Amino acid sequence: xxxxxxxxxxxxxxxxxxxxxxxxxYEIQVYGAETVPAETLMVELHSNFTVEGQQQTVDGVLPTxxxxxxxxxxxxxxxxWSEIGFYIFTSEQDGHGxxxxxxxxxxxxxxxxxxxxxxxxxxxxxxxxxxxAYSTDTWTWEIRPIIDKSIGRWYFAVNPALERTxxxxxxxxxxxxxxxxxxxxxxxxxxxxxxxxYSDYGAIGNISPVHNQQQxxxxxxxxxxxxxxxxxxxxxxxxxSATDHLILKAIIGRRFDWGKHSPIx
Amino acid sequence: MISRxxxxxxxxxxxxxxxxxxxxxxxxxPDYRIDIAPVxxxxxxxxxxxxxxYNGQVPGALLRFKENQPVTVEVTNHTDRPxxxxxxxxxxxxxxxxxxxxGTPPIEVGASARYTFTxxxxxxxxxxxxxxxxxxxxxxxxxxxxxxxxxxxxxxxARYDQEFFLALHDWSGYLLANEDGAMNPSYAVATINxxxxxxxxxxxxxxxxxxxxxxxxSSPTEVHWIALAGHAFRVVALDxxxxxxxxxxxxLRLAPAERVSAIVEMDxxxxxxxxxxxxxxxxxxMAVAVEYEERRGPARWEQPSDLIWSYEQFAAAQPANAxxxxxxxxxxxxxxxxxxxxxxxxxxxxxxxxxxxxxAPLIRGRRYRLQLINKSMDDHPLHLHRHSFxxxxxxxxxxxxxxxxxxxxxxxxKDVLLLDAQTRAEVEFTADNPGASLFHCHQQNHxxxxxxxxxxxx
Numbered sequence: 001x002x003x004x005x006x007x008x009x010x011x012x013x014x015x016x017x018x019x020x021x022x023x024x025x026y027e028i029q030v031y032g033a034e035t036v037p038a039e040t041l042m043v044e045l046h047s048n049f050t051v052e053g054q055q056q057t058v059d060g061v062l063p064t065x066x067x068x069x070x071x072x073x074x075x076x077x078x079x080x081w082s083e084i085g086f087y088i089f090t091s092e093q094d095g096h097g098x099x100x101x102x103x104x105x106x107x108x109x110x111x112x113x114x115x116x117x118x119x120x121x122x123x124x125x126x127x128x129x130x131x132x133a134y135s136t137d138t139w140t141w142e143i144r145p146i147i148d149k150s151i152g153r154w155y156f157a158v159n160p161a162l163e164r165t166x167x168x169x170x171x172x173x174x175x176x177x178x179x180x181x182x183x184x185x186x187x188x189x190x191x192x193x194x195x196x197x198y199s200d201y202g203a204i205g206n207i208s209p210v211h212n213q214q215q216x217x218x219x220x221x222x223x224x225x226x227x228x229x230x231x232x233x234x235x236x237x238x239x240x241s242a243t244d245h246l247i248l249k250a251i252i253g254r255r256f257d258w259g260k261h262s263p264i265x
Numbered sequence: 266m267i268s269r270x271x272x273x274x275x276x277x278x279x280x281x282x283x284x285x286x287x288x289x290x291x292x293x294x295p296d297y298r299i300d301i302a303p304v305x306x307x308x309x310x311x312x313x314x315x316x317x318x319y320n321g322q323v324p325g326a327l328l329r330f331k332e333n334q335p336v337t338v339e340v341t342n343h344t345d346r347p348x349x350x351x352x353x354x355x356x357x358x359x360x361x362x363x364x365x366x367x368g369t370p371p372i373e374v375g376a377s378a379r380y381t382f383t384x385x386x387x388x389x390x391x392x393x394x395x396x397x398x399x400x401x402x403x404x405x406x407x408x409x410x411x412x413x414x415x416x417x418x419x420x421x422x423a424r425y426d427q428e429f430f431l432a433l434h435d436w437s438g439y440l441l442a443n444e445d446g447a448m449n450p451s452y453a454v455a456t457i458n459x460x461x462x463x464x465x466x467x468x469x470x471x472x473x474x475x476x477x478x479x480x481x482x483s484s485p486t487e488v489h490w491i492a493l494a495g496h497a498f499r500v501v502a503l504d505x506x507x508x509x510x511x512x513x514x515x516x517l518r519l520a521p522a523e524r525v526s527a528i529v530e531m532d533x534x535x536x537x538x539x540x541x542x543x544x545x546x547x548x549x550x551m552a553v554a555v556e557y558e559e560r561r562g563p564a565r566w567e568q569p570s571d572l573i574w575s576y577e578q579f580a581a582a583q584p585a586n587a588x589x590x591x592x593x594x595x596x597x598x599x600x601x602x603x604x605x606x607x608x609x610x611x612x613x614x615x616x617x618x619x620x621x622x623x624x625a626p627l628i629r630g631r632r633y634r635l636q637l638i639n640k641s642m643d644d645h646p647l648h649l650h651r652h653s654f655x656x657x658x659x660x661x662x663x664x665x666x667x668x669x670x671x672x673x674x675x676x677x678x679k680d681v682l683l684l685d686a687q688t689r690a691e692v693e694f695t696a697d698n699p700g701a702s703l704f705h706c707h708q709q710n711h712x713x714x715x716x717x718x719x720x721x722x723x
Contacts, residue, residue: 034442114453116439150448150607189446189603224606227444263572264543 025050025064026071026089026101028218028249029232030157030182030196033120033148035110036077039259044230045252046071053244059136064244068092069101073253082109085126091134102135104128110146120148127166137168142178153186155194162204177201178214184222192222196234208242215239218249228255295339295379297328299350299392299412301372302343306409308436309461309550312454316436317344318409319392323459324432324483325412328392330384332416337381340372347371347396352414353522354390354505354680356651357382359700364395364650366619366719367701386653387418388505389479389524397713398485402438402450406485406521406709409434409459413481416505425477425528429468431457431539433491433519433551435484440609445642447603447610450486450710454550455541461550462540471558474531477501482519485709488644488683490542490574492516493555494567495535498527500579506653509581509676516542518574520646520683522707531557538566576656581676584693585655592634592693595624599684599706599716601641611714612641612706618715619705626723627696637682638663638689645684645716646707651700653678654692661689681707696722 027046036042046069053064070092075085085108089101110122126142141164148157160179165171178201184194196218202208220234230253238245304318319325330336342348349371351363359367361380372378392414398405413430437453458465470476478498482489492515499513504524517525540552547566554564601610602618614622627633635654639645640663655678661671664687684690705717 113439113441113451114437116437116453150442150605152608153605155607186603186605186607189606192606224446227446262570264569265545 025244025247025249026069026091027073027087028196028198028234028236028247029251030180030198031122031124031144031146031159032157033110033122033146035081035083035108035122036075036255037257038077038079039257039261040077041256041258042073042075042077042230043254043256044073044075046073046249047251048247048249050244051246051248053247060132061136062091062093062096062133066093075106081112082107084108085124087128089130089134099133100131102128102130102138118149120146122146132168135168137165137170139167140164141166155182155184155186155192157182173203175204177204177207182220184220190224192224194220194222196220196236198236211240212242213240214243216243216247218247228257229253230255293337295337297326297336297338299325299338299340300343301340301348301350301394301410304409306459307464308454308456308459309464312437312461312550314437316403316409317394319350319412323409323411323434324430324481325392325410327413327415327430330414330416332385332387332418333383335381335383337379339377339379341377342372342374345374347373348410349395350392350410351395351650352380352382352390352392353648354388354524354653355382355414355416356385356698359651359702362651363392364703366703366717367650384416386506387416388502388507389481389526390414390416390505391481391483391522391524393483398709399713402440402485405713406483407436407438407450411481411483413479415479424475426474427470428477428479430479430481431553432459432481432483433457433489433541434459435487435549438485442606446606447601448606448608452487452549455487455489455546456550457540457553460553462538462547462552463554464550465553467536467554467556467564468539469556469558470531472531472534476529476531478525478527478529480517480519480525480527482521482523484521486521487546488518488520488646489546489551490516490518490572491539492542492567492569493529493539494537494565495533496529496531496537496555498525498529500525500527502526503576503579503677504653504679504681506678508579509585510579512578514573514578516569516573518572518683520644520681520707521709522646522648522681523679523683534560536560536562536564538564540566542569542572544568576659576677576682577674579677580656580674582674584657584673584675585678590632592632593628594634594636596636596638597624597704597718598638599641599645601643609710609714610641612711612716614716614718619717620719622715622718624718624720626721627702628723629696629699632693632695634691634693636689636691637684639684639686642686643708643711644686645711646681647684648681648705648707649694649720650680650703651698652694652696652702653680654682654694655679656682656690657693658689658691660685663687663689696720 048069055065072088085106087104106126108124124144144161180198198216200214218234218236223231232251394410435452438450440448441451534557541547699722702720
């Protein structure tokens, strides 16, 4: 993903400068094309803290400043080319306590490795609900093509996501364009470092002015401590007035292999 | 390109020609001719691929040599890159062994090379390309360049009614991330004798026959497990060399380049599957039907519940080649070097990759004990050219307490040993075949990336 519900933020930005900071970062991740293996459950905790963000309540949406977002992501591998993910979003903030924000479901398919494509390719479709206190658009849908490639120590991934509102003020705004990308380098077998870029350009056919676009750049490290663990840590800055200015993020994931595996399988 | 039909015709004619005397050999036609050329191969109705093969077929024509009777083989390269053909398991001179590293000249594009040598030792050997593939998973051993080679003893003591040669091979490789974080080849198709299950001819047998199976794993990188439903294998030779203790076992394990010769008593009429034990590999096609006379119908498979194999069961209590002098110890430590999660690992022997990995020159006539120490997370099929070695200790974990030495075995002569990850083993050989001798991991992607070393004679 990139930050969720960008259509909300973007379209709000496009039509009202007062809503320019209404973004919400719950799952900050550039997807790789690989899917979770069959009979395996990936449990991830996404922890994002907005150090410096929107400080006002805008159109009923709470300020993001000093919001702590905890997102639980459960992804089950279906077969060797598909998976299905489920998200539980929460937010904690002074004066509001811990709040349930919403849930999403995300099926994903990919090109099997055996097809021998030169790049990894997959496609996810994420649909879900979020409470109006956290997003004016309560039902959203994201289609995310995912392309990635490892070359030696380098890793590249691009997610040219399309997002739209299914229920809410922006339901008539059509599809928005929110691409993200990642480049990283394997310093050692365990430590990789790189950059992740997240953006939201607004509605396709009505691209927002630069200062109303969301543009975030994260410096990240991935720690490959074990095949069953996934650790990603980063710090991001927002480059436009429409973007939260400073965010810390961490993803900790663990694979649980619940299948009965035999050497003869 | 030479047509497949032309090549088949040619190889048949040449392959059946009688051997000529040594005198006048250069003027005469060769005893055997190997034409290396592109072919289009139908592995199954759904899998057609272009590859390179010997004499237009996969596996290449069976070459039958008489032990200690000189033979001439002419190899012609019809491909667009230099090639070389390794005579695997033979004690040939370096210039005929088919390894450029030892001094065999490459066969240039469109050129021919003629090798005259005296085949030895007797047993089931094979021939294959000995070139590099690097990142191209269609070249070298990933291609169809392999064939059977049988050096027949003057007196064949084996008692069997019918003989089959079977080559296990993997095709259409692609890179997949391993659990150790590096890329490794995986495959879309797996075959026996170049055909996926149901696409090739069955092995036709009769009730009461003793059949002798010569099984070769010609896969570029994969270990394979083979069973014949309803039957058992009596293993009589490993890598073409008779074992001191033949055993009847339910399945065979073959690392890349390994061979197993086994007798099967055909005493259970029906149509059976001979195939890979692991379901996902058999599903890729690695199986063939074994059909009793006057029996028809779908082939029947009985799924084993485990993978069972050990070299030790075929061993003798005493070494085959007891030497009065203690052998010279040669420690060889194998390690990987990380090249990124998007790359295959590089490999070292005693901290160096080929051609920098070196040990002291061999002294002719001396006995050597190689102490093979695998510090990596991969298993390695280790191959020594131009010599056979004797297995002496196997499978000792590197983490074993000091002094907990594994028991010694003897009598098993091989030219490939699968050394498990994080273990050590010891093999002995006598330096009795002067000339450069290559030692390497037979996994194509490992030898491509440094896992080779030359033994030189003093």
